[in-house]
Amino acid sequence: MNAFLRNAWYVAAWSHELQAGKLLARKILGEPLVLWRTAGGAIAALEDRCVHRHAPLSRGRLEGDALRCGYHGLKFAPDGRCIEVPGMDSPPPAACVRRFAVVEHRRWVMVWMGDDVARADTGLLPDNFSCESPEWAYVPGYVHYETPVELIADNLLDFSHLSYVHAATFGGGADDTLARVQPRVERLTRGVRVRRDIPRVPPPAYYRPLWAYDDPVDRWLHYEFLLPGTLLMHSGAQPAGMAAEDAERQGTGVRFHSCQTLTPETATSTHYFFMEAHRADRGDANVTEALFQGLLTAFEEDRAMIAAQWRNLQRAPDRRMLPLHMDAALTHYRQLYAAALRAETPT
């Protein structure tokens, strides 16, 4: 297992994945978890492994708020305590399943993966405000990657790839100005801020459900990428040369807010939860859905490239990469991640 930050919140699911009476199995940082929603609406998250003979609890059944193992019938409370062993008067005290701290934070079900539940710090939750706001509209997305999380983080930290991987979606077709513009990169305590302003370029095909014009636009992509792997981004465009305040006043151009997050499943596979919201007062449900389909198309472009890159890396893991100016943000983030990892590793 590669080393991952453990004292951190990871998205385990979208809120709607946890439905009354249903068990959800999900592997995070190599560990199997089972999650469910109790009658009171809270979420329980236990290790998905019965203490008895290690059967997955997710193959069991809910009895009220408690979970009964489907193999030999041990019954567990939402906090992991065994409350019944069939045929025994009382369960042995050791019959306890590990529980995880879990919060539901603006439609993201977030799990603290550190051993010490008491250290779970809600001050570290990301500001994914647009996931739960009447001002923004989106469809929640999920993609499963059979690649390590680092490669996907690298991808998100260098948007020059939009011109090439996404020429037909997020990019500008043959116009690769976006890749040639230098972004401003700013180091943050727990991440990196990247601002890319691209003057006078063709609007990307991805905008089309919201923006049917071909005239050049001034475009921007402003985001933060934060430990342990969350991207929060404002982006948009307006007619080339127009002042931002004028565009805002006239309600012209397009504006998005995007929340994306990477949760390592194993050392070599990753959960990718994402959304990109448009202003709710611009475009109806058809627009929301069409933008989502465009997003999925583009994310498949990423996935194909990253999977191909991963195959090359596995073939020759010791070959060095060649750092270039465009790698500034990803290099900083990798250093930050390594430092955070050292800080939580006992010496």
Place this chain on the structure above:
Amino acid sequence: MNAFLRNAWYVAAWSHELQAGKLLARKILGEPLVLWRTAGGAIAALEDRCVHRHAPLSRGRLEGDALRCGYHGLKFAPDGRCIEVPGMDSPPPAACVRRFAVVEHRRWVMVWMGDDVARADTGLLPDNFSCESPEWAYVPGYVHYETPVELIADNLLDFSHLSYVHAATFGGGADDTLARVQPRVERLTRGVRVRRDIPRVPPPAYYRPLWAYDDPVDRWLHYEFLLPGTLLMHSGAQPAGMAAEDAERQGTGVRFHSCQTLTPETATSTHYFFMEAHRADRGDANVTEALFQGLLTAFEEDRAMIAAQWRNLQRAPDRRMLPLHMDAALTHYRQLYAAALRAETPT
């Protein structure tokens, strides 16, 4: 390769799988075997590997009782001696394929996997009498498991799982009395005897082809589980409260005899040969088939659970299980197996 008992009989096939003129390839304890029936009706079992360039002999063809390799034409007698090399006057004496002792024992084709054929002891054959008896009717079954044999043996040694894994088939629906009843466990020289009597419970759905009533029954499951992995079981039920002799005299209730055996294919996969016979004078061929379908359904429930358990065990092989009262028989059997293994391992 895990260590398996080698000086033991393993079921390689059901008798009907060995048809005149056909070769059967089967891997046992990690070794490839080829089996066929000679004109005299005897069974030959050789290593499925030509001595020349290691092609599988099962891709060759029978010429009378002899087997010709399909790659370069070496020809072998049923005892493994090479009797012809194309283009040579006589085969080199070293051109000999390993043969295995094999007996056909009440429709089970059994192979002795020990190196020393002379040690093959027919006194160790299991008493699978109902496999070949006019008093019993069944359809022979086979399931292939992609899990180690131990986990399937564990399953068979603790029937408390019938209430949970098999609630809809062998168990009693929501009634889990079967799991709560304490079985009597008796240590045998080469196995363990388990007797579980369950008074006044709903008849399991599995009985339905033979027993259409919903009234409570007294139920029993009495079996032996013997080295290297065979279960022999009497089971049945009769109207709750009725004396056994009365039920027998009136011909009421249901009675089964079951022969099941586990043959390791590799360290992580297993052949499972099984049958459960009902009294031949109760129920016609439709009943026999319907019971068999019920058995298959229930055995798929086991397979899904054990496969899921195996995935969890692979993820964390060093995590300890928590022994509970219900593990008495399996714990004894595991100890017995380990001791038998030590006894046959040269020190």
Place this chain on the structure above:
Amino acid sequence: MNAFLRNAWYVAAWSHELQAGKLLARKILGEPLVLWRTAGGAIAALEDRCVHRHAPLSRGRLEGDALRCGYHGLKFAPDGRCIEVPGMDSPPPAACVRRFAVVEHRRWVMVWMGDDVARADTGLLPDNFSCESPEWAYVPGYVHYETPVELIADNLLDFSHLSYVHAATFGGGADDTLARVQPRVERLTRGVRVRRDIPRVPPPAYYRPLWAYDDPVDRWLHYEFLLPGTLLMHSGAQPAGMAAEDAERQGTGVRFHSCQTLTPETATSTHYFFMEAHRADRGDANVTEALFQGLLTAFEEDRAMIAAQWRNLQRAPDRRMLPLHMDAALTHYRQLYAAALRAETPT
């Protein structure tokens, strides 16, 4: 990675696989290559790995003769030099991709896999003359093997298997005279020559599109097998007992020339490029196609046997094979290969 000869030419593709404007990805000796045809008709072959972040260049696009990486847009000349990094004034000198010497030799695109391009010696190209000759007609063939190259070379170095693996295609049905005849084996500096003359045998079913008669033929198979893995073969048959000059003068019988070559893809998988040509003045395009289909059928017979053999070898890699008289050519070739490998390995 097994050790393979590197200072040697390997077929990377048939000529027709390299079409204007298209990129071809092919892995050879474990290394990913990307090949394309330039406007001038020459062929470029680079390592299929961008120096920047190791994305496969074959996912990029051609811009004239240059190749632009599809991930972050680095642009490479056919000789591997980076000629543009988006957003930089000039690329760093280290941004260079490895190029391979490549020649197009009678419809075989051949790549020199040695590190030193200057050592690429066209004197070592094989004499696959019939691949590009108006006198011979064929359909080019390709099969992918999931087995190491050695096992396929072994197969080609001992044609006794034609009587058994190919009884229904290249062999003679129940007549296995071909296997019983002793071939003449001659050692060459860079290979081995094998001549097998088989008098008075039934014509193989494979001949049928060209030769509809059942009368016995005198048959011959004369070939060289040359480092690093190329078979060049004259073969044919004529009415039994007829003098060769008479058959030639009367234009009776059948004659083939075959060029086949094995290119290791990885240590355990192989590219197999092959053709078997008949005289162009005998038989039309339908005959050519029918012979090709027969060849494919027979090659599938080989592949099934070799794959089965490979599974047996993986199970017990340390078990010894038993050398027999029929292994003379393959034993010599294996020794030759080992010596060539030692010669190019620095001590």
